[in-house]
Amino acid sequence: MLKTYLLSALISLAICVITAIILIPLLKKLKAGQPILSYVKEHDEKKGTPTMGGLFFVLSTAITFLIFGGVKSRIAVVVLTLGVAFMFVGFIDDFIKVKYLKNEGLKAYQKIIFQLGIAVLAGAFAYYNGLTVFYLPFTRGFIDLKILTIPVVALVFIAITNSVNLTDGLDGLAGSVSVSYLIVLSVLIYAQITIFSDKYLQTDEYESLILLSSCLVGGLIGFLIFNVNPAKVFMGDTGSLSLGGFIGGVSVFSSNSFFIPIIGIMFVLSSISVIIQVIVFKLRRKRVFLMAPLHHHFQHKGYSECKISFCYVVVTFVFGILSLLTYL
Numbered sequence: 518m519l520k521t522y523l524l525s526a527l528i529s530l531a532i533c534v535i536t537a538i539i540l541i542p543l544l545k546k547l548k549a550g551q552p553i554l555s556y557v558k559e560h561d562e563k564k565g566t567p568t569m570g571g572l573f574f575v576l577s578t579a580i581t582f583l584i585f586g587g588v589k590s591r592i593a594v595v596v597l598t599l600g601v602a603f604m605f606v607g608f609i610d611d612f613i614k615v616k617y618l619k620n621e622g623l624k625a626y627q628k629i630i631f632q633l634g635i636a637v638l639a640g641a642f643a644y645y646n647g648l649t650v651f652y653l654p655f656t657r658g659f660i661d662l663k664i665l666t667i668p669v670v671a672l673v674f675i676a677i678t679n680s681v682n683l684t685d686g687l688d689g690l691a692g693s694v695s696v697s698y699l700i701v702l703s704v705l706i707y708a709q710i711t712i713f714s715d716k717y718l719q720t721d722e723y724e725s726l727i728l729l730s731s732c733l734v735g736g737l738i739g740f741l742i743f744n745v746n747p748a749k750v751f752m753g754d755t756g757s758l759s760l761g762g763f764i765g766g767v768s769v770f771s772s773n774s775f776f777i778p779i780i781g782i783m784f785v786l787s788s789i790s791v792i793i794q795v796i797v798f799k800l801r802r803k804r805v806f807l808m809a810p811l812h813h814h815f816q817h818k819g820y821s822e823c824k825i826s827f828c829y830v831v832v833t834f835v836f837g838i839l840s841l842l843t844y845l
Contacts, residue, residue, distance in 0.1 A: 518724060518727075521585065521728065521731075522703075522727060522728060522731040523731070525581050525582075525584075525585050525728060525731045525732050525735065526731045526732065526734050526735030526738070527735060528581050528584065528735065529574075529577045529578055529580075529581035529731075529732045529733070529734075529735030529736040529739065530577070530735040530736065530738050530739040531739070532576070532577035532580055532581060532736070532739070533573050533574050533576075533577035533735070533736040533737075533738075533739030533740055534739045534742060536572075536573045536576055536577060537570070537573045537739065537740065537742070537743050537750065540572070540573065541567055541570075541743065541749060541750050544567035544568075544569065544570075544750065545567055548565075548615075549567050549568060549569060549615045550564065550565040550566060550567060550568065550615065563747075563748070566748055566749070566750065566751055567749075567750045567751070568611050568614070568615065568750070568751045568752075568753035568755070569608065569611050569612075569615075569751075569752075569753045569755045569756075570740060570743070570744065570750035570751055570752045570753060570755070570756055571604060571607065571740075571752040571753055571754075571755035571756020571757065571758075571759050571760070572604075572608075572755055572756075573736070573739070573740050573743075573750075574692075574733065574736030574737050574739065574740045574752075574756065575600065575601065575604050575736070575755075575756070575759050576736075577732070577735070577736035577739060578597075578600075578729070578732045578733045578735075578736045578763075579597060579601070581732040581735065581736070582597060582728065582729055582732045585728060585732075587725055587728055587729060587732075589721075589725070590721065590722055590725030590726075591722075592646075592648075592722045592725065592726065592770050593722070593725035593726050593728070593729045595639075595642060595766070595770070596726065596729060596763065596766030596767055596770055597729060597763075597766075599635060599639055599674075599762045599763075599765070599766045600759045600760075600762040600763040600766060601759065601762075602635045602762065603632070603635060603678055603758040603759050603761060603762030604755055604756075604758060604759035604762070606623075606628065606631045606632060606635070606754075606758055607682075607753060607754030607755040607756065607757065607758035607759060608753075608754075608755045609622070609623060610622035610623045610628060610753075610754040610755075610758075611753040611754050611755050622754065629675075632674070632675055632678055632679075632758075633671065633675060635674065635762070636670070636671040636672075636673075636674035636675050637667065637671045639670055639671070639674055639765075639766070639769065640666060640667035640668065640669070640670035640671040640674075641667055643666050643667070643670050643769060643770065644663075644664065644666045644667050644670075648666070648769075648770055648772070649661050649662050649663055649666040650662075650772050651669075651772055651773075651774050651775050652709065652772050652773055652775065652776070653775060654775055654776055654779055654840055654843075655840070655842075655843050656843060657712065657843060657844070659772065669774070670769050670774070673765055673768070673769055673774045673777065674761070674762070674765045674766075674769070676777075676788070677761045677764055677765040677768075677777055677781065677784065678757075678758050678761030678762060678765065679761070679788065680761065680781070680784035680785060680787055680788040681695065681757050681758070681760045681761035681764065681784055682754060682757040682758055682761060683784075683787040683788055683791060683810045684757075684783065684784050684787040684810065684812070684829075685751075685752060685754075685756070685757040686810055686812050686813060687746075687812050687816065687822040687825060687826060688744060688745055688746035688747065688748040688822050688823075688826070689741055689744050689745040689746060689748070689822070689823075689826045690812060690822070690825065690826045690829060691752065691756075691757055691760060692737050692740055692741045692744055692752065692756075692760075693741060693745075693826050693827075693829070693830050694783050694784065694826075694829050694830060694833050695733075695737055695760050695764065696734050696737050696738060696741070696830075697830045697833040697834050697837065698764060698780050698781055698784075698833055698837070699730045699733060699734050699737075699764070699767070700730075700734060700837075701780050701833070701834065701837030701838070701840070701841065702730060702764075702767060702768060702771075702773065702776070702780060702837075703727045703730045703731065703734075704841060705771075705773060705776065705780075705837075705840065705841055705844065706723055706726060706727055706730075706767075706771045706773070707723075707727060708841065708844035708845070709723070709771070709772075709773075709844065710723045710724070712844060723771060726767050726770065726771050729763075729767065730767055733763055737760075740752065740756075745823070745826075746821075746822045746823050746826075764777075764781070765777075776840055779836050779837075779839070779840045780833065780836060780837045780840055781833070782832060782833065782836045783829045783832055783833055786811050787810040787811055787812070788810075790805075790806055790809045790810050790811040790814070791809045791810050793805050793806075793809075794806055794809035795809075812825050812829070
């Protein structure tokens with residue numbers, strides 16, 4: 518199976534690169550440029566950079582997954598569907614931004630309504646298909662949440678999609694952190710196949726989730742060729758929301774929801790930094806960070822985008838390895 522995973526990643530990478538080469542000039546011609554926040558002075562030179570690049574890796578992931586027979590797995594197909602559903606929410610958001618040349622797309626409540634609808638459906642699917650078991654980090658134990666699975670899964674999807682979205686603020690940041698997350702998660706799932714092969718999901722369902730992750734990793738690496746600093750294209754909400762959907766789906770349906778705050782520590786810190794900044798500013802009219810999310814704080818401190826992205830990836834791998842130790 519390892520050869521299959523590696524080959525699927527390579528093919529997805531190639532498809533993504535070809536797609537990017539074809540579509541980036543088209544996006545430029547259509548003037549599908551990303552509006553830049555006026556208060557992020559470091560990003561002034563990025564005005565006009567094409568957005569909606571998330572289409573590239575979602576397309577390459579879907580095509581490669583289908584080529585390798587992923588459609589045979591009901592669970593993995595549902596995860597793919599969820600990723601695409603969140604992608605469409607992000608696409609609508611990006612389209613409004615591009616069309617009206619402003620940095621605000623969908624209203625916050627509109628975006629949450631769309632996300633919540635998808636998230637509740639995901640929770641209902643998990644519950645009615647018996648996917649109610651959650652592995653506990655740093656142990657080999659697990660817990661069955663039964664009917665509570667629906668709200669917990671919905672909350673997980675809302676949290677991870679918005680956290681990935683907030684992390685997408687520097688060239689290559691969300692993509693590279695997602696690659697490291699998915700690699701660690703795939704290793705974790707493989708270890709669980711060996712230990713819990715007789716429980717809950719059939720082995721082939723787990724393997725299909727790893728296959729989907731491999732396709733996505735390949736597509737993301739291909740995308741990062743065009744997205745690392747200086748970026749030739751941004752993933753936009755089209756990409757960041759779909760990434761959150763994919764990461765949430767693979768994590769939830771492999772019973773690893775509780776590992777998200779550990780392996781995805783940098784996604785979590787992005788959200789927490791914004792929450793802290795807003796609460797403290799409203800209460801005391803003071804800022805804890807120079808700017809939130811956290812990566813902008815580091816940027817204002819003088820760190821380069823490449824260095825910040827590299828450190829985020831390293832921290833993700835470190836926490837990921839720590840989460841794996843129990844299974845080794």
